[in-house]
Amino acid sequence: MLKRIHHTAIICSDYSISKNFYVNVLGLKIINETHRIERNSYKLDLEIGDSQIELFSFENSPERASYPEARGLRHLAFEVENVEESKSWLERKGVEVEPVRIDETTGKKFTFFSDPDGLPLELYEAK
Incomplete structure (x- = not known):
């Protein structure tokens, strides 16, 4: 369905x-x-x-209640080929990006950054 x-x-x-x-x-x-x-x-x-x-x-429109543990959509994740390269690409554009971490469950690399309103966005290396 x-x-x-x-x-x-x-x-x-x-x-x-x-x-x-x-x-x-x-x-x-x-x-x-x-x-x-x-x-x-x-x-x-x-x-x-x-x-x-x-x-x-x-x-x-009201602001988001908290970062990121408010009820509802927690974050939006973008699949990327290489988290480190994507992180560097964003940083060259002036975007603050958190350090790269490893998902304890999947072993995959990921990191977070925010849009202009503080919406949490994720880069996730799915390979």
Whole structure:
């Protein structure tokens, strides 16, 4: 019945800063951008592999309760070929990235960084 995750939705506080981060820093491709005048809101559809990220802006949206142990979605993980190379690539773009760790269960390398609103994002080496 369920085949795959089609998209992940993210609500940002500053659309132009978050759009720049996801498009120009992370390099995601824009599929569609919609400005909803009646809601003073943007929706940006971004391609990531065979999935999508929907980036929304809403006026006066509340901040995330805590990092990262609030109920609900804990973090968004991106699969990469090489965690160290991906970490260095992000750092060259000015993104702060945590030290690389090893998943105790799988033995795979991973690390975390944050988007402009502090949303925890993960790089995960799945090979």
